[in-house]
Amino acid sequence: MTEKLILIDGNSLAFRAFYALPLLKNTAGIHTNAVYGFTLLLEKIIKDEQPTHFLVAFDAGKTTFRHATYKDYKGGRQKTPQELSEQFPYIRKLVEAYHIKHYELPNYEADDIIGTLSKEATANKMETIIITGDRDLTQLVNDHVSVYYTKKGVTDIDHYTPAFIHEKYGFGPEKIIDLKGLMGDTSDNIPGVPGVGEKTAIKLLLEYGTVEEVIAHLDDIKGKKLNENLTLHQADALMSKELATINTAAPIEVSLADTLITEDSTDNKIELFKSLEFKQMLGSLDTAPQAEEVAAIELASLEEINLDNRTSILIDCFKENYLKNEILPLAISDGNKTAVITADAIARNDTLAAYLSDDSKPKVVYDAKKTTVLLNRLGVEIKGIEFDITLASYLLDPSNTIIDVAEIARLEGKSLTSNDQIFGKGAKMAIPSDDVLNDYFAKQAVTVLELSAILKDKLEKNEQLALHDELELPLALVLAKMEMRGITVNKDELAAMQHELQGRLDTLISSIHSHAGQEFNINSPKQLGVVLFEDLKLPIIKKTKTGYSTAVDVLEVLQGKHPIIDDILIYRQLSKLQSTYVEGLQKMIGSDGRIHTRFNQVLAQTGRLSSVDPNLQNIPIRLDEGRKIRKAFTAAKPGWVIFAADYSQIELRVLAHITGDASMSEAFINGTDIHTKTAMEVFDVEKDEVTPNMRRQAKAVNFGIVYGISDYGLSQSLGISRKAAQKFIDDYLASFPNVKQYMDDIIQQAKQDEFVSTLMKRRRYIPDITSRNFNLRGFAERTAMNTPIQGSAADIIKLAMVNYDKAVKATEFSAELLLQVHDELIFEVPEEEVEAFSLFVKDIMEHALPLNVPLLVESDFGQSWYDAK
DNA sequence: AGGGTCACGC
């Protein structure tokens, strides 16, 4: 193998990383951003360069031999901030964890260590790369040595080679010190010659070669002021050159041989990353099978499992959709022995089936909803699930992207083979041999049991155990039933719509093509852009990264300028309906005539649910054209109806509750229309003076408050300037002083805790709240303000679902809960029950979580979802 | 396969 040496200027890169990244902090209160940036850099270098030798050099102390030459060397420098200096010990630990040598030498700078070693490497013709955020080091460049200079942050890097330097300056690396001598360096307080900057210095050096030669030719130098400055400051120039010159013969006690990388174990890294809480890094560590990977598990027989112990139950299916895909074996572990049984044999094994259905036997699982559905498909109703590590991991930090047991294991610093490693990815996915599969499932079961104890502990510390036990886990079982139940969708209805829509689309396509004078793909924004803005020469309103924007707001501006625009707008609307809903939904109707969506309970950062395969939370409603899709969603049986109950203004009611704002609360108590009330306050008018336009604007502001949009977002939705939007927000906050107070307080709290919480103690971490990047911080602040509102609303409807499920069992209602759409629940109900059921559901939803303002639930029913409006 | 763009819901 060819040898390659990496030399890192530790101090300068620590500074770079510190100023490039937001001020991260771990729970112990130690700042970690510079360490994190340093880690990213090390990872990148090791991956990209694959060095054989490596050394990180640090500055030793305040004074160096250069101070003897010039006492003000590096004078006037700002003190290193405490937030950075406390990180240096960890950076050293980090370097050690990578088994990389680090070195510092009293009286010398990191530069000199690097210079001395690079000289030795060059003598040995060893390829060397110096990484630094300081341009001084570029003087060391030669045919064997290149310098990677971080321009910005730690990843934007210039590669200084002899050719690069020639290109940039017109001379070689050996003249960098002359350049510094003439122009000086403010950051190191090197004086140079006044009035000489980079441009002048380069010109002089190209003409005369060196500082000494410039001085020797003072008489030839034109320009009165320049000549005067050079004459007056020749000594400074010579001294500056000396200061800038790196010592390549420092008395270092390391040799090239010491920098050889000999070991590559991840143990120390795991420990350090855990303490620093670098979850991402921990995750990426274990991609390759580790030495500590447990050997194949010895499988026990089912009879050997102690069913009096708490057990972990691990069952899965091939690919994502557990509602229909092939079911794989089940593994069960009691913490001592682990057994695996095929899916077919589960229901036939009476002991196991009885155990699984026994509510008094505690079980822990990886995904309660999936587990419940899969076992249900096998004819077993599982009871007694008391802990779900997927839910736990999500509740501890909703930004955890939980894809398999291995992912949760990684987050906790444990190692396990991943699903991808066992099954493969994409088209190559396949079920492995029984041996491999059984071993993998057994290992997962063991890991689930281990993790459950750890995660439960953490939830307890966060006071989130009730959130898991009483909200999310029971909800998972409610959702499992909803998913299995599905909702009836009338295929003929959709087929009829498809036919009608296709006729209209065909007409529109011909019309658009004839307006354009050519045939093209209207669905391609790229082709459409060319037609509109090049061929038809319409004015360009907005551009995207890749070309012209053809989004709706752009097309609306162009309306009236060309008849093609109206056609395109209608085409867009109809083709969306056609492809996503009319055609898309038909494909999803099962043999039972129903669509079975899956709710993702551990994805949305705010605590909301999401819906996939298909998404039934975004069925059109705003425009009647689209709303008609809902006609296809019907009750299953004759005499049954679709019943929909939705919370009115739940987020704003939560806001009134959290802030305790009197005038807002009053509006809800008195049943005043909240948008009218907002308009009254913001525009300072009486109720009967509120115009429809004022109400519309007030509604947009309320929308903005609920969704945490920016002044920019509000300006877009109202079609006004950003300044005017900001004024609206200011007026709003002046009108509702408690809301203003809340917004200020929650940002402070987020800064202190780095997370915000909902009424049910759901958390969301907001590390960017301390970012020095204006945009990131602004975004983080809006997240901090919005999440408790939206997340508490999510808590409330989830609680209502759990309470409903519990309460309905004790009634005679045969109604079934089908869907949840954030603030709305959809049921199918026998028509004769509707009246009583409506009161029942309204009561449960309105009292799910008592607030200081009333919650209001409105409902309706009809033959289809369309009619339940 | 993965990104970008667009559009639907709350």
Added chain:
DNA sequence: GACGTACGTGACCCTA
């Protein structure tokens, strides 16, 4: 001044 600005899912295009 900062250059991208609620959260999701999915269809389609286009490039790889």
